[in-house]
Amino acid sequence: MEILIERDAEAVARSAAGVVIDQLGANPRTVLGLATGSSPLGLYQELAAAVRDGRTSLAGCRGFLLDEYVGLPAGHPERYRTVIQRELVDQVDLDPDRVQGPDGLADDLDEAAARYEAAIREAGGVDLQVLGVGANGHIAFNEPGSSLASRTRPAVLTQRTREANARFFEDEIDAVPRRCLTQGIGTILEARHLLMVVAGEHKAEAVAQFVEGPVSARCPASALQLHPRVTVCLDEAAASRLELGDYYREVRAAGPTAD
Ligand SMILES: O=P(O)(O)OC[C@H]1O[C@](O)(CO)[C@@H](O)[C@@H]1O
Numbered sequence: 001m002e003i004l005i006e007r008d009a010e011a012v013a014r015s016a017a018g019v020v021i022d023q024l025g026a027n028p029r030t031v032l033g034l035a036t037g038s039s040p041l042g043l044y045q046e047l048a049a050a051v052r053d054g055r056t057s058l059a060g061c062r063g064f065l066l067d068e069y070v071g072l073p074a075g076h077p078e079r080y081r082t083v084i085q086r087e088l089v090d091q092v093d094l095d096p097d098r099v100q101g102p103d104g105l106a107d108d109l110d111e112a113a114a115r116y117e118a119a120i121r122e123a124g125g126v127d128l129q130v131l132g133v134g135a136n137g138h139i140a141f142n143e144p145g146s147s148l149a150s151r152t153r154p155a156v157l158t159q160r161t162r163e164a165n166a167r168f169f170e171d172e173i174d175a176v177p178r179r180c181l182t183q184g185i186g187t188i189l190e191a192r193h194l195l196m197v198v199a200g201e202h203k204a205e206a207v208a209q210f211v212e213g214p215v216s217a218r219c220p221a222s223a224l225q226l227h228p229r230v231t232v233c234l235d236e237a238a239a240s241r242l243e244l245g246d247y248y249r250e251v252r253a254a255g256p257t258a259d
Pocket residue numbers: 035036037038039040066067131132133134135138139140141
């Protein structure tokens with residue numbers, strides 16, 4: 001893993017945007033994997049500024065969401081397809097018809113999950129996957145206990161995740177759906193490059209676990225240790241419980257590494 005420790009959340013957003021912009025420079029037809037939640041918002045704002053300044057373009061890209069709540073009606077402000085439209089697609093030159101997420105309104109959720117996997121495959125797979133991590137170590141909506149080989153499927157949210165996400169639902173826990181469709185951990189690991197963005201002290205334990213802890217279903221994000229190309233952008237607060245923080249700083253100062 002490449003670990004980039006930045007001063008604060010703004011620097012994390014700039015650093016992560018640099019990774020995306022480099023990828024778009026190398027391949028303007030990049031297939032982007034898009035996370036929602038609060039973690040990538042700064043990154044998306046940086047990308048919007050870069051598009052406005054003519055420093056990058058997402059016009060040739062396709063986008064695939066990581067996950068979706070089950071049952072939120074089309075146009076609901078917290079439906080992830082709506083969130084990504086508002087926070088990214090409307091701010092950049094990405095064609096909305098080239099962005100899709102799992103269908104959380106499908107009658108047959110298993111079939112919708114299989115269809116979504118097929119769509120990602122047909123697009124040639126994800127080139128660069130943006131990720132955030134939950135305080136309990138979840139990636140996408142793969143909660144602790146998820147198989148590290150899991151595929152896109154219907155899943156059940158933990159009480160902890162629903163409580164964390166209640167802030168998006170006017171603090172009404174009962175308004176947060178209990179079920180979701182999520183890319184599996186095995187699906188996510190097929191992306192060619194994973195870009196994890198994390199800020200804040202409340203994520204420090206999850207970061208220590210997924211970067212330095214055992215690879216375990218207890219911490220779904222620890223599966224990233226098995227991937228050959230992962231960039232983790234952290235602020236100082238999120239990095240504060242890493243035992244090897246100084247080493248990661250030394251490695252970065254030494255230049256590009258394959259670790
Ligand atoms: O970024 P947040 O809002 O803390 O959420 C953590 C992660 O949980 C999810 O919201 C679950 O989809 C991710 O998209 C996100 O990165």
